[in-house]
Amino acid sequence: MEFCCxxxxxxxxxxxxxxxxxxxxxxxxxxxxxxIVSMLAAAPQGSACGCELESPxxxxxxTVSHHxxxxxxxxxxxxxxxxxxxxxxxxxxxxxxxxxxxxxxVHAPV
Amino acid sequence: MEFCCxxxxxxxxxxxxxxxxxxxxxxxxxxxxxxIVSMLAAAPQGSACGCELESPxxxxxxTVSHHxxxxxxxxxxxxxxxxxxxxxxxxxxxxxxxxxxxxxxVHAPV
DNA sequence: TCGATGTATCGAGGATTGTCAATATATGAG
DNA sequence: CTCATATATTGACAATCCTCGATACATCGA
Numbered sequence: 001m002e003f004c005c006x007x008x009x010x011x012x013x014x015x016x017x018x019x020x021x022x023x024x025x026x027x028x029x030x031x032x033x034x035x036i037v038s039m040l041a042a043a044p045q046g047s048a049c050g051c052e053l054e055s056p057x058x059x060x061x062x063t064v065s066h067h068x069x070x071x072x073x074x075x076x077x078x079x080x081x082x083x084x085x086x087x088x089x090x091x092x093x094x095x096x097x098x099x100x101x102x103x104x105x106v107h108a109p110v
Numbered sequence: 111m112e113f114c115c116x117x118x119x120x121x122x123x124x125x126x127x128x129x130x131x132x133x134x135x136x137x138x139x140x141x142x143x144x145x146i147v148s149m150l151a152a153a154p155q156g157s158a159c160g161c162e163l164e165s166p167x168x169x170x171x172x173t174v175s176h177h178x179x180x181x182x183x184x185x186x187x188x189x190x191x192x193x194x195x196x197x198x199x200x201x202x203x204x205x206x207x208x209x210x211x212x213x214x215x216v217h218a219p220v
Numbered sequence: 221t222c223g224a225t226g227t228a229t230c231g232a233g234g235a236t237t238g239t240c241a242a243t244a245t246a247t248g249a250g
Numbered sequence: 251c252t253c254a255t256a257t258a259t260t261g262a263c264a265a266t267c268c269t270c271g272a273t274a275c276a277t278c279g280a
Contacts, residue, residue: 018141026139
């Protein structure tokens with residue numbers, strides 16, 4: 001294999017960091033889950049219960065619950081039970097970390 | 111279905127925007143592709159040819175080519191042929207757009 | 221023109237994912 | 251306690267995805 005230019009890859013994401021960040025990005029990489037995050041962030045107190053999501057998303061309750069679980073396990077949202085309901089809110093720090101990882105990748109046009 | 115709080119969802123991503131952004135996020139939601147983007151951004155001139163990626167990623171040429179195609183179709187990278195090689199570079203605007211979509215979702219802690 | 225090399229596509233196999241119906245669990249109301 | 255309701259889990263199925271070997275295409279050098 002011939003190289004056309006010097007293969008220098010300083011500052012590249014290592015395997016572990018790539019897996020962790022990719023997990024969060026994959027969680028956000030679904031239209032339904034992206035809208036859920038958007039809904040939670042736009043909700044009055046920055047949080048909403050799962051029961052409010054089914055109707056606008058037009059999905060079954062188990063499906064919504066599944067997506068909430070994916071987002072939870074990716075560290076993107078946190079659920080807090082208040083009586084019968086579980087109020088979910090976005091984890092701002094986690095989102096900012098992801099934005100930070102994406103930031104250095106932005107290069108000046110060649 | 112009883113509501114525990116007012117279901118107000120102003121500023122929520124509509125279906126189309128959610129699909130478009132989710133496509134890009136899903137493309138980045140794979141450790142291999144995330145590392146590819148990282149590698150391209152960290153490359154000397156902000157670009158690298160595909161031949162340089164196989165070895166550090168330890169993947170076959172068709173697999174690398176496949177991932178490059180996914181990133182390309184998501185608008186995250188652009189490939190420019192120079193003779194036998196195709197030099198890929200990150201599309202900074204696209205990445206910034208994604209970061210912008212993620213930004214408003216960051217709420218102050220309740 | 222021919223051979224060598226970088227890249228893209230095709231086809232297939234195995235894994236993962238999104239969705240739902242059915243069911244289980246948890247909490248509050250009466 | 252019992253019932254109603256919000257949420258979570260299970261099991262299943264179709265669709266999609268990641269990976270590779272084989273192969274086709276593109277470009278350059280001789």
